[in-house]
Amino acid sequence: MKSKPVLASDDARRIAAAAEAEALRHHWAVTIAVVDDGGHLLWLQRLDGAVPISAEIAPAKARTAALGRRESKVYEDLINQGRVSFLSAPMLHGMLEGGVPILVDGQCIGAVGVSGVKSSEDAQIARAGIAALGG
Numbered sequence: 001m002k003s004k005p006v007l008a009s010d011d012a013r014r015i016a017a018a019a020e021a022e023a024l025r026h027h028w029a030v031t032i033a034v035v036d037d038g039g040h041l042l043w044l045q046r047l048d049g050a051v052p053i054s055a056e057i058a059p060a061k062a063r064t065a066a067l068g069r070r071e072s073k074v075y076e077d078l079i080n081q082g083r084v085s086f087l088s089a090p091m092l093h094g095m096l097e098g099g100v101p102i103l104v105d106g107q108c109i110g111a112v113g114v115s116g117v118k119s120s121e122d123a124q125i126a127r128a129g130i131a132a133l134g135g
Helices: 009-025 054-068 073-080 084-088 119-131
Strands: 031-036 041-046 099-104 107-115
Touching (some): 009 041, 009 107, 009 119, 031 119, 054 099, 054 107, 099 119, 107 119
Antiparallel strands (some): 031 041, 031 107
């Protein structure tokens, strides 16, 4: 039997707090989602002023990154390069930049998804959150 690290509630809170700090530093109104390795929601935070749809998009981006074990931007790029068949991929609805997997010792233990500003800025916020884990 193999063992692997898992996200704890404290980890999700720490990730969300660091992501929130990054967003607030830039005055960005976003929604932040943290999911486990199966794409199940552990944390959802919609900052003041974030548009309602961002509360649907952020978890979708996170789920896509967790299940795919790669940044959601990879799927967006494939689709934009003409591989539109990815639009029919089951269970993947957030194929836009802004979902970033959380990797520990080569294992995906979850992901962070952010929605509300430019996609590259969403990803910046997600990475800032993940950096709070210190690994």
